[in-house]
Amino acid sequence: MVACFRFGMVVSFPRGLCETAASALEGYVKAEGVSLQATLYEAANEFEWARKLLPDSPDPRINLGLCLERAGRVEDALRAYDSALEVAPESLAAMQGAAVLVVRAGRADPRLVEWLDAIALRTDDAGWREWAARRAASTH
Secondary structure (H helix, E strand, O other): OEEEEEOOEEEEEOOOOHHHHHHHHHHHHHHHOOOHHHHHHHHHHHHHHHHHHOOOOOHHHHHHHHHHHHOOOHHHHHHHHHHHHHHOOOOHHHHHHHHHHHHHHOOOOOOHHHHHHHHHHHOOOHHHHHHHHHHHHHHO
C-alpha cells in the first residue's frame, strides 16, 4: 500500500493506483459539479462496504477514517482508526490518523505517546518523523 495526499487527506491505495484513483476522484468532482462533502460521504460508504468485504485488512478502515475526518465527523473517524488498530495493531497509517485527530482535538489519550514514538521511529517521511518527535517531546 502507498499513501497519497489528495483533497486535504491521505488515502492508502495499492502501489501504482494512487495517482489514477486520485485523478478519477478529482475529475468526478469537477465534471459532475458535486460538492466535495457529498463525494466524501459516498467514498465513506464505499470504504464501509470494503471494510465488510475485507474484515482482516486495516486499509478500508483507515480510508474510512480519512473520509470521515475530512467530512468533519471526528469521533466517527477516531472509531474507524481504532477499528483499524484492532485489526492491525502495528499499522503506522492508523496510528498517524489517530494521533493527528487526538492532537488536533487536544484530547488526552493514553495511547498517544506510544503512537508518536512508533511514528517517529518507523516512518520514512522526515515531516512525519519531526511532527511526531515534537509532539512526543511535549507530552513526556
